[in-house]
Amino acid sequence: MTDPSTGGGEPSRTLALLWGDASAAPRRKGPGRSVSVDQLVASALALADEQGLGAVTMRALAERVGVSAMSVYTYVPGKAELLDLMVDALYLAMPRPPWRSRSWRSRLTRVAEANRDLLLAHPWLTEVAALSRPPLGPGLMAKYEHELAAYDGTGLSDVDTDAALTHLLGFVQAHCRAAHDAARATTDSAMSDADWWAANQPVLARAFDPETYPRAVRIGAAAGAAQGSAWNADRAWRFGLARTLDGLAALIEKD
Amino acid sequence: MTDPSTGGGEPSRTLALLWGDASAAPRRKGPGRSVSVDQLVASALALADEQGLGAVTMRALAERVGVSAMSVYTYVPGKAELLDLMVDALYLAMPRPPWRSRSWRSRLTRVAEANRDLLLAHPWLTEVAALSRPPLGPGLMAKYEHELAAYDGTGLSDVDTDAALTHLLGFVQAHCRAAHDAARATTDSAMSDADWWAANQPVLARAFDPETYPRAVRIGAAAGAAQGSAWNADRAWRFGLARTLDGLAALIEKD
DNA sequence: AGCGTACGTCGTACACCGTACAGCGTAGAA
DNA sequence: TTCTACGCTGTACGGTGTACGACGTACGCT
Numbered sequence: 001m002t003d004p005s006t007g008g009g010e011p012s013r014t015l016a017l018l019w020g021d022a023s024a025a026p027r028r029k030g031p032g033r034s035v036s037v038d039q040l041v042a043s044a045l046a047l048a049d050e051q052g053l054g055a056v057t058m059r060a061l062a063e064r065v066g067v068s069a070m071s072v073y074t075y076v077p078g079k080a081e082l083l084d085l086m087v088d089a090l091y092l093a094m095p096r097p098p099w100r101s102r103s104w105r106s107r108l109t110r111v112a113e114a115n116r117d118l119l120l121a122h123p124w125l126t127e128v129a130a131l132s133r134p135p136l137g138p139g140l141m142a143k144y145e146h147e148l149a150a151y152d153g154t155g156l157s158d159v160d161t162d163a164a165l166t167h168l169l170g171f172v173q174a175h176c177r178a179a180h181d182a183a184r185a186t187t188d189s190a191m192s193d194a195d196w197w198a199a200n201q202p203v204l205a206r207a208f209d210p211e212t213y214p215r216a217v218r219i220g221a222a223a224g225a226a227q228g229s230a231w232n233a234d235r236a237w238r239f240g241l242a243r244t245l246d247g248l249a250a251l252i253e254k255d
Numbered sequence: 256m257t258d259p260s261t262g263g264g265e266p267s268r269t270l271a272l273l274w275g276d277a278s279a280a281p282r283r284k285g286p287g288r289s290v291s292v293d294q295l296v297a298s299a300l301a302l303a304d305e306q307g308l309g310a311v312t313m314r315a316l317a318e319r320v321g322v323s324a325m326s327v328y329t330y331v332p333g334k335a336e337l338l339d340l341m342v343d344a345l346y347l348a349m350p351r352p353p354w355r356s357r358s359w360r361s362r363l364t365r366v367a368e369a370n371r372d373l374l375l376a377h378p379w380l381t382e383v384a385a386l387s388r389p390p391l392g393p394g395l396m397a398k399y400e401h402e403l404a405a406y407d408g409t410g411l412s413d414v415d416t417d418a419a420l421t422h423l424l425g426f427v428q429a430h431c432r433a434a435h436d437a438a439r440a441t442t443d444s445a446m447s448d449a450d451w452w453a454a455n456q457p458v459l460a461r462a463f464d465p466e467t468y469p470r471a472v473r474i475g476a477a478a479g480a481a482q483g484s485a486w487n488a489d490r491a492w493r494f495g496l497a498r499t500l501d502g503l504a505a506l507i508e509k510d
Numbered sequence: 511a512g513c514g515t516a517c518g519t520c521g522t523a524c525a526c527c528g529t530a531c532a533g534c535g536t537a538g539a540a
Numbered sequence: 541t542t543c544t545a546c547g548c549t550g551t552a553c554g555g556t557g558t559a560c561g562a563c564g565t566a567c568g569c570t
Binding site: 028029030031032057058059069070073078079 | 526527528529530531535536537538539
């Protein structure tokens with residue numbers, strides 16, 4: 001297993017955990033459990049939010065909840081399943097206000113913004129969440145249902161509705177991934193863009209030759225100068241969302 | 256550092272490596288180098304293509320090129336820089352045929368397809384490549400220049416051109432990431448979709464309640480039944496690309 | 511020609527990861 | 541009361557990236 005991202009272990013166990021299958025564990029003998037799966041997931045979420053996904057270690061999580069490292073494995077089959085539970089818990093906690101707006105465009109905007117807010121609040125999600133084959137838990141189901149409801153009245157077929165939602169979420173995911181990468185690059189280099197440019201001036205001067213890369217140099221400079229930093233998240237968001245909605249409009253409002 | 260994805264080390268060293276700065280290493284004393292940076296990168300690429308990104312280990316790479324593990328560090332500052340070099344080498348090797356088509360739509364389609372082909376040929380790229388703050392090497396510059404040229408004649412401003420390209424590449428990246436995840440899920444579970452559904456029938460029957468999730472159950476089933484597998488890559492590609500281009504058309508062909 | 515030394519190479523070691531395994535004490539069932 | 545299933549734990553294994561210091565080589569200078 002190269003990366004325990006999601007979906008390992010025997011699937012039924014994972015599903016039972018996701019849906020909190022109480023009947024599967026009728027409490028037999030031995031001492032009572034000292035913590036709960038919910039506490040475990042909550043602590044793992046806090047760990048990831050505070051110190052990043054890299055800080056979510058079985059040992060660190062165990063210490064945070066006050067048990068031994070190996071005890072975690074009596075609650076969760078492995079780290080992959082833990083990540084699944086974390087993602088689904090976040091999905092479940094998302095706000096789901098009723099769709100009041102009559103305009104599909106404003107409804108889809110809300111869908112996109114809600115997902116963006118989630119990914120910005122928990123940047124590590126972009127490293128974990130998969131669009132296809134996600135953890136089939138109650139959180140994802142509720143999220144999926146609510147977001148599908150935003151497409152009510154668009155006149156799209158069932159298949160197209162699913163594809164359109166996937167497309168919209170794909171844009172949000174790509175945007176937030178890029179935004180997060182950009183933020184981290186400026187953060188942990190401890191170097192402003194200007195400083196970086198200045199420090200590498202000698203190499204860059206030869207590399208960025210306007211004769212061999214006329215468009216790249218001109219447009220790259222223009223894109224960089226147009227906003228404060230080299231990559232302005234707000235501008236990219238507005239641009240990308242407008243393009244995405246326009247693309248869906250061509251389908252929804254055709255004829 | 257949670258994940259040595261890209262961009263560590265002192266930046267000038269990385270840039271010199273990317274641009275093959277021969278003048279920076281005038282060859283002084285001691286024994287000659289037994290391998291070259293290019294061989295190192297080529298071997299790392301082969302390793303990643305054959306056995307996945309997880310197989311790209313400093314030790315494995317060292318053994319493949321016939322040196323000791325620590326010797327690799329005399330060529331490359333660290334693993335992050337190695338990944339940068341791998342990505343840029345792939346970018347540099349991409350085909351760049353001249354743009355002959357007069358239609359911007361077919362040109363952008365080619366841009367998207369070329370990027371999709373690259374990401375499908377090297378699935379590990381989706382785990383490494385960042386849209387923003389990528390390795391500023393000759394490969395990226397050539398790729399950027401060539402893809403910007405596809406926007407010639409669209410009438411877009413410099414800033415919008417950059418944003419539009421980023422938007423298009425973002426779609427490709429999101430699509431390929433999803434496609435790759437889906438493929439891996441069906442592969443390493445060694446279980447067909449039908450088998451999986453059957454095995455988890457008891458839990459799923461209660462979870463997928465049509466009363467609480469009316470749209471999700473109906474549309475999810477429709478989307479799954481409409482094509483062979485639960486997530487048909489071809490269909491999603493055509494849909495997403497059409498939506499993306501339509502979205503750009505609203506900007507390019509406006510008024 | 512001889513030598514000092516800068517440089518390439520390497521073995522060892524450290525901290526950390528996920529987790530397999532076996533032992534131990536507890537508490538419900540017989 | 542005895543049995544036993546279960547929760548918990550310490551230890552250990554194989555893996556990762558890489559810091560450190562030792563060693564031999566071959567160039568540049570005297």
